[in-house]
Amino acid sequence: MSNTVYGSADLKLALTAEEAKKLTVILAKFSKDSEVEKYVQTGIGFSGESFSFYDPIKKGAVRIEGSAALPVDDENEMMGAFSHWLEFLTEVRNTLGRGDWHVHMDDYDVNWDSKLNAYRM
Template sequence: MSVSVYYSARRSEPLTGPETAAVERVVAARTASFPYDDEEDLHLYDLGGDEDGEILAGSTKLPSDPDRWLPVLTHVLDSVTELRRAVGGAEWHVHMDDVDVPWDENEGYALPGMRDAELGAELGGLD
């Protein structure tokens, strides 16, 4: 069974040129720092705007290897956090299949325990 993280942003105005450039910079930087070459990273399949007001959308399939799950999830949610901060005034929806990922103004997108170093070490995914 696979689990994916889905992310989308909606607003009445399409992305501006500077916002599109900012999104592209975030994607390039986060792709360059992704921890695994053989896993799916941030994947945007809609950028700009459509008739429903969706200005950005994408998904990432999480690895089947449990040792990689937490590092990939953390990286993807941190990436989406940066995207949200680069694109103002949008309504965001981030979820893992049927579970919404909460937003926190200080921490961004995160799940409980996601940044717990002891938990990460126990799972084998973090040093």
């Protein structure tokens, strides 16, 4: 069984250099790389993946998309990771403030709460 969270946006206007830099900072802020590495080395830690954009985030991009595999061994860990990546995608969307967005976990679409300006399970 595999569960993956996906996010994509057609931005309508190309990313500026400043926006690309902001997205790189947000990605680093939410990164799970050190926890994944710990899991690989010891079997303890985060057994999912960090979110990865499919193409490099750079000035001029008009579409961004990526995904992160969620942990599957523990439902609580999986839901915690899903929540974490929804927070990440919320921050990305709020930072850019434009575009047509699609966020989902496999076949489950995640709706945008326009009152809270956030993705919610």
